[in-house]
Every structure is written in C-alpha cells, then in structure tokens.
Amino acid sequence: xxxxxxxxxxxxxxxxxxxxxxxxxxxxxxxxxxxxxxxxxxxxxxxxxxxxxxxxxxxxxxxxxxxxxxxxxxxxxxxxxxxxxxxxxxxxxxxxxxxxxxxxxxxxxxxxxxxxxxxxxxxxxxxxxxxxxxxxxxxxxxxxxxxxxxxxxxxxxxxxxxxxxxxxxxxxxxxxxxxxxxxxxxxxxxxxxxxxxxxxxxxxxxxxxxxxxxx
Numbered sequence: 361x362x363x364x365x366x367x368x369x370x371x372x373x374x375x376x377x378x379x380x381x382x383x384x385x386x387x388x389x390x391x392x393x394x395x396x397x398x399x400x401x402x403x404x405x406x407x408x409x410x411x412x413x414x415x416x417x418x419x420x421x422x423x424x425x426x427x428x429x430x431x432x433x434x435x436x437x438x439x440x441x442x443x444x445x446x447x448x449x450x451x452x453x454x455x456x457x458x459x460x461x462x463x464x465x466x467x468x469x470x471x472x473x474x475x476x477x478x479x480x481x482x483x484x485x486x487x488x489x490x491x492x493x494x495x496x497x498x499x500x501x502x503x504x505x506x507x508x509x510x511x512x513x514x515x516x517x518x519x520x521x522x523x524x525x526x527x528x529x530x531x532x533x534x535x536x537x538x539x540x541x542x543x544x545x546x547x548x549x550x551x552x553x554x555x556x557x558x559x560x561x562x563x564x565x566x567x568x569x570x571x572x573x574x575x
Contacts, residue, residue, distance in 0.1 A: 412511035425453040427471035435531040442490035468533025472560040473540040519564040
C-alpha cells in the first residue's frame with residue numbers, strides 16, 4: 361500500500377513568487393497628472409455648457425415675454441417735418457431682436473400663427489428716416505422664427521412687408537382673437553382715418569390698407 365505524504369514540498373528557489381516592483385515615481389506623477397487634467401476638462405465643459413444653457417434659458421424667457429406682449433397705445437405721431445412725438449418705448453425684452461435705433465418705433469409685437477399652425481413672433485414698426493440723402497416714413501412688418509432650447513439658437517427673421525406713408529398718427533396694433541394669423545393697425549391722417557390689415561402667411565407677411573386715405 362502506497363503512503364501519501366500530506367506535507368507540502370518546499371518551494372525551490374526558482375519557484376518563489378515574484379512581485380512586480382513599484383512603478384517609477386515619474387510614472388505615478390504622470391498618471392496622477394493625467395487624471396487631474398481629465399477632471400479639469402470635465403469641470404470646464406460642465407461650467408461652459410451650464411453657462412450657455414443658462415444664457416439660452418434667459419433668452420427663451422425674453423422671447424416668451426415678446427410673444428405675449430401687448431404694446432401700449434401711444435399713439436405715435438409723425439408730422440410733415442419728420443418729427444416724432446408720443447412714441448411708445450421698446451420693451452426691455454426687445455434686446456434679443458436688434459439694437460435700439462432712434463428712428464424705429466414699435467407698433468405691434470406679438471405671437472401670430474401661420475396657416476400651417478407654426479408660431480412666429482411678429483414685429484411691426486414705424487420707421488422715420490430723415491437724413492440729408494434719404495427721407496421716408498414707412499410701416500415695416502417682420503416675422504421671426506422662434507429660438508429653441510439648443511444653446512446659441514436665436515430668433516431668425518423669415519419674412520417682411522412695407523407700406524410707405526406721409527404724416528400720420530398710428531395706433532398700436534391689435535391681435536385678432538378669432539384669426540390667429542391676423543392683426544390690425546388703426547391710423548389717422550389729416551384726410552381721415554383707416555385701418556391696415558396684416559396677415560402672417562406661411563412664407564411671408566401681408567400688409568394691406570383696408571380703408572382710409574392710405575388706400
């Protein structure tokens with residue numbers, strides 16, 4: 361009968377376990393620096409993205425104010441000498457549209473819908489240009505495609521229309537409560553009063569003098 365030896369044979373010198381030596385100090389420093397650079401890059405990205413997202417949310421908040429804005433009635437008055445009186449001030453939120461110009465006066469700022477149902481910010485202004493080389497007065501309407509949540513997105517002008525006129529008194533426009541593409545602007549001259557109709561179309565804005573001396 362064979363006898364089994366339960367004792368473990370001693371390890372020979374060549375069988376001894378070998379442990380890898382510690383990495384050189386410069387490797388440990390490099391590895392730590394790499395992690396710090398990565399963490400800094402992530403933090404920087406988060407800060408920049410957060411800042412851009414916050415700016416975009418603020419922009420959308422201003423845009424929303426404009427799309428629900430009801431412009432108070434002046435009414436604005438322009439005489440034959442191109443002198444403007446009783447003009448309504450621009451709302452603070454209009455800073456997202458364009459820089460303030462001292463010859464552009466707001467008449468209508470509100471949301472309207474195209475026949476296809478797309479919302480647009482409609483802005484109508486009376487423009488009084490009275491420099492030596494160019495003297496004219498005209499109503500101008502512009503439709504803007506709204507910005508979305510994507511950082512950097514902004515209002516984009518998509519359509520426009522113009523009506524030229526002389527000395528006039530113009531009331532602030534009114535949004536049609538039945539037809540969401542329609543708005544009206546009442547006006548008066550020394551020859552009588554009338555109304556300008558505006559419609560937001562799918563690809564443009566239509567301005568039309570309904571009645572009165574501008575017709």
